[in-house]
Amino acid sequence: xxxxxxxxxxxxxxxxxxxxxxxxxxxxxxxxxxxxxxxxxxxxxxxxxxxxxxxxxxxxxxxxxxxxxxxxxxxxxxxxxxxxxxxxxxxxxxxxxxxxxxxxxxxxxxxxxxxxxxxxxxxxxxxxxxxxxxxxxxxxxxxxxxxxxxxxxxxxxxxxxxxxxxxxxxxxxxxxxxxxxxxxxxxxxxxxxxxxxxxxxxxxxxxxxxxxxxxxxxxxxxxxxxxxxxxxxxxxxxxxxxxxxxxxxxxxxxxxx
Amino acid sequence: xxxxxxxxxxxxxxxxxxxxxxxxxxxxxxxxxxxxxxxxxxxxxxxxxxxxxxxxxxxxxxxxxxxxxxxxxxxxxxxx
Numbered sequence: 298x299x300x301x302x303x304x305x306x307x308x309x310x311x312x313x314x315x316x317x318x319x320x321x322x323x324x325x326x327x328x329x330x331x332x333x334x335x336x337x338x339x340x341x342x343x344x345x346x347x348x349x350x351x352x353x354x355x356x357x358x359x360x361x362x363x364x365x366x367x368x369x370x371x372x373x374x375x376x377x378x379x380x381x382x383x384x385x386x387x388x389x390x391x392x393x394x395x396x397x398x399x400x401x402x403x404x405x406x407x408x409x410x411x412x413x414x415x416x417x418x419x420x421x422x423x424x425x426x427x428x429x430x431x432x433x434x435x436x437x438x439x440x441x442x443x444x445x446x447x448x449x450x451x452x453x454x455x456x457x458x459x460x461x462x463x464x465x466x467x468x469x470x471x472x473x474x475x476x477x478x479x480x481x482x483x484x485x486x487x488x489x490x491x492x493x494x495x496x497x498x499x500x501x502x503x504x505x506x507x508x509x510x511x512x513x514x515x516x517x518x519x520x521x522x523x524x525x526x527x528x529x530x531x532x533x534x535x536x537x538x539x540x541x542x543x544x545x546x547x548x549x550x551x552x553x554x
Numbered sequence: 555x556x557x558x559x560x561x562x563x564x565x566x567x568x569x570x571x572x573x574x575x576x577x578x579x580x581x582x583x584x585x586x587x588x589x590x591x592x593x594x595x596x597x598x599x600x601x602x603x604x605x606x607x608x609x610x611x612x613x614x615x616x617x618x619x620x621x622x623x624x625x626x627x628x629x630x631x632x633x634x
Binding site: 308 | 556557563564568569570572573574589604606607609610611612613614615617618619621622623624625
């Protein structure tokens with residue numbers, strides 16, 4: 298009986314060897330890895346353009362070894378639309394946070410989705426503005442304390458959190474819209490499946506796809522990283538339910554990935 | 555025994571891996587990395603099974619997992 302050692306988990310080459318600037322325990326790192334592995338899976342590394350947002354992940358171009366463009370705050374879907382229309386042979390996706398996509402970029406994402414642009418969007422929702430110091434975001438949950446809502450978000454004065462996946466799934470054009478999270482190993486694998494499905498839709502020319510990823514922000518949720526992971530299930534999933542909100546291929550009776 | 559390698563220059567010691575390791579194989583090292591962090595490392599007498607849960611959850615993709623597998627074909631040869 299001989300034993301051999303097999304490498305069963307290693308860093309993909311689509312991720313650069315640089316240490317990220319994200320806080321310890323930040324979900325962006327996991328989502329970066331899933332995106333990188335998905336690009337690796339489809340062999341798209343050399344023909345991809347990613348549009349980076351403004352927010353914590355503004356420096357994503359340092360960590361993904363692919364072609365990247367930076368967009369003005371919230372305008373990533375508009376830039377991605379231009380790139381995709383000019384070069385339909387390229388794979389184009391945006392990587393956006395909730396302050397970018399759900400606040401200043403609401404118009405761009407709604408209209409890109411409504412036009413059914415053949416792009417993919419990875420939307421990382423951590424319910425606060427991380428980069429600027431933990432202010433209240435449109436996705437901040439009721440009662441959640443942030444630096445600009447120190448007593449917790451109030452329904453009367455600040456309204457309810459925006460549910461982007463539900464909102465966009467009401468439109469006719471989008472092909473695939475799902476909400477996943479990265480709080481547990483099983484959830485991470487589901488998140489990867491959702492990202493693979495979304496990318497496959499663009500490759501097949503089916504139109505707009507968006508994956509919303511609920512992600513922890515240990516720094517501005519003011520808790521240790523492991524506790525922030527469990528807080529997603531305890532609080533966030535109750536406000537932002539997980540699941541596939543729109544799947545045109547399933548509605549057409551086609552097999553989904 | 556399977557094993558993991560944690561890149562000390564990528565690790566930020568967020569301890570997420572520690573929370574998800576079912577065999578309690580991970581501890582904090584006592585050597586600082588160049589960012590001034592005591593990175594995580596595998597315990598010396600760890601019963602690692604190579605399940606990859608730590609690496610799946612690592613926010614910095616710092617973990618490489620090596621799983622020890624028994625060669626079945628050679629095992630059959632030896633028995634026949």
